[in-house]
Amino acid sequence: MSILLTGATGYIGSSVLTALLEQGHAVTALVRDDAKAESVRAAGATVLIGDATNSALVAEAAGTSDGVIHLASAEDVDPALIDAVLSGLGTSGKPFVHTGGIWSYGSNDDITEDAPNQAPALTAWRADNEARVLAAGGVRGMVVVPSIVYGHGDGLANVVTGAPRSADGELVLIGDGSQHWATVHVDDLAALYVLALELGDRGGVYIGASGGNPTVRELAEAAQAAVGARGVTAQSVGDTRARIGEALADALLLDQQARGSKARIDLGWEPNQPTLVEEISSGGYASRQGLA
Numbered sequence: 001m002s003i004l005l006t007g008a009t010g011y012i013g014s015s016v017l018t019a020l021l022e023q024g025h026a027v028t029a030l031v032r033d034d035a036k037a038e039s040v041r042a043a044g045a046t047v048l049i050g051d052a053t054n055s056a057l058v059a060e061a062a063g064t065s066d067g068v069i070h071l072a073s074a075e076d077v078d079p080a081l082i083d084a085v086l087s088g089l090g091t092s093g094k095p096f097v098h099t100g101g102i103w104s105y106g107s108n109d110d111i112t113e114d115a116p117n118q119a120p121a122l123t124a125w126r127a128d129n130e131a132r133v134l135a136a137g138g139v140r141g142m143v144v145v146p147s148i149v150y151g152h153g154d155g156l157a158n159v160v161t162g163a164p165r166s167a168d169g170e171l172v173l174i175g176d177g178s179q180h181w182a183t184v185h186v187d188d189l190a191a192l193y194v195l196a197l198e199l200g201d202r203g204g205v206y207i208g209a210s211g212g213n214p215t216v217r218e219l220a221e222a223a224q225a226a227v228g229a230r231g232v233t234a235q236s237v238g239d240t241r242a243r244i245g246e247a248l249a250d251a252l253l254l255d256q257q258a259r260g261s262k263a264r265i266d267l268g269w270e271p272n273q274p275t276l277v278e279e280i281s282s283g284g285y286a287s288r289q290g291l292a
Contacts, residue, residue, distance in 0.1 A: 007071030062088030177217030
């Protein structure tokens with residue numbers, strides 16, 4: 001298949017690009033400028049330089065593709081891009097895989113695809129865009145919902161592993177650290193995007209969660225042990241908000257657990273990468289943060 005991919009140079013997108021090419025798909029990657037184009041060409045994809053909100057460009061590229069994966073999701077991008085993709089795909093029945101986010105479900109100890117939307121302020125904008133993709137006629141619209149993505153020393157885990165230390169040398173937690181995070185390795189998530197493209201149902205929502213749901217305290221304890229810190233220490237919600245920003249803090253303070261069962265059952269997805277605790281414990285995040 002010939003796939004139009006946005007976000008191909010990003011953290012998730014670079015893994016999705018690799019996964020698509022390994023499965024024999026031809027990829028046209030929409031990138032903003034020549035600087036971003038170099039890595040895409042090196043990977044073996046075709047480059048399309050332009051802005052994701054350029055409706056004419058996106059519609060034409062979507063129309064000549066066999067499907068679209070949109071990873072460069074953003075509040076100021078999605079409305080125009082979704083319009084353009086749906087216009088370009090028309091009534092072809094081709095797949096359009098959009099990107100959601102686990103925070104939209106709010107605090108929940110067993111998140112499934114039909115759980116109510118309880119999005120924090122940071123991601124409240126997502127719901128209407130996702131609904132448009134899922135309800136679109138004439139295309140196979142789907143949403144992949146990444147949980148907190150980790151792997152290769154990158155992702156939001158760095159907010160924990162790279163946290164400041166207290167005067168006693170302890171890593172400072174996000175809140176008291178009792179909240180769980182639903183997580184997924186970036187390479188497992190990339191495999192899910194490809195499976196959704198190839199096998200997903202129209203209107204399908206697929207949560208990308210490997211089933212590992214560590215607490216923030218567990219992550220920080222793994223980090224401090226790996227780098228020889230003296231322990232971990234809680235921080236008040238107010239101080240956490242002041243440190244990393246209110247909107248991000250409120251998202252990271254959500255208590256979330258998910259298993260990703262639907263993707264496993266419906267698509268045959270098999271996440272098999274090391275857990276986030278394992279990656280941190282092995283030192284995979286230490287050198288990135290200068291903690292080693």
